[in-house]
Amino acid sequence: MTETPDFLSNEFPRRAPPLTELTLADIPPRVGLFPLSGALLLPGGHLPLMVFEPPYVALLEDALAGRRMIGVIQPLMDPDTDEHPLLYRTGTLGRITEFAENVDGTFTVTLLGISRFRLIRESQTDRGWREGVIDATPFAADLVEEDPLPINRDLLLNGLKTYLDSRDLQASWPLIEDMDDETLLVVLPMLVPFTPVEKQSLLEAMTLDERAGLLLDLLERGMD
Known part of the structure; x- marks a missing residue:
């Protein structure tokens, strides 16, 4: 009888389950927010990012130490002219699937879109990044594989x-x-x-x- 390798044992639970096993219960109620104007991350899509601003480097480090999830959301105002722009109410939860730290301290990462969410409220953390209370329930279908859709x-x-x-x-x-x-x-x-x-x-x-x-x-x- 073949023994289960230690790295697959339930004695060492993962912070986040494999992507194929994610359910609504695995979506955290709070998530760090990455405001990005003009950026779109859809469930199932991959979004490459260069992270260099100190608050978002801190956000990335904190996410890597936890569930490796970040909320990508668009600002309503131009972030170049507004230091704390209001945010749209709908964003996408992305899971860090690839990352590399560059010699200058910046990060290159790839996010995989997991599920959309509604932003309920947000606050500023003492690490400089914004944290949102989110609800992914309206988009529960994002976590379920849909039947093939006939399109023209x-x-x-x-x-x-x-x-x-x-x-x-x-x-x-x-x-x-x-x-x-x-x-x-x-x-x-x-x-x-x-x-x-x-x-x-x-x-x-x-x-x-x-x-x-x-x-x-x-x-x-x-x-x-």
């Missing part, structure tokens, strides 16, 4: 091509065409250069079907 790929990809051409932007079409429908609906909203308000509307779309319709509408409006 030709219409969507043609809309994307026209949108990019109108802005003299390039795309890796073989890579895009190999994506399944659900991946397209995660990757395209994150990568297409929509405005912060448009990205927020894509984040707040409750279902993939609603997101698909809004994405196509934004691409078509962007051609004007």
Whole structure:
């Protein structure tokens, strides 16, 4: 009989369960907030970040010492002109899946989108970063794998091509065409250069079907 390796034993519980086992019960009621204007992290998406400002370096260090989760949320005002901008009420909980400390003390990290959340209230910590009381219950479906969603790929990809051409932007079409429908609906909203308000509307779309319709509408409006 083969013994279970010590590193898999329940005697050494993890701070956060494996990604495939995450449930609403694993979502912390409080999370450090990373305000990022124009940044969109959707559940299932990957967001690379360079972290260099002291409060957010501290946030990252604290997150790495805990559940490795950070709340990505957009500010309502321009953070370059407002030191403490108000925040949108909906953000995304990201789990740190890759990180590297650079020689200058900055960090390069990748966040994996876990679930969206509602921001109930927030406060400033003595470490300089903002902490939010959150509720992920309205987005419980983010933690459940959805059935494949039929979308009009030709219409969507043609809309994307026209949108990019109108802005003299390039795309890796073989890579895009190999994506399944659900991946397209995660990757395209994150990568297409929509405005912060448009990205927020894509984040707040409750279902993939609603997101698909809004994405196509934004691409078509962007051609004007």
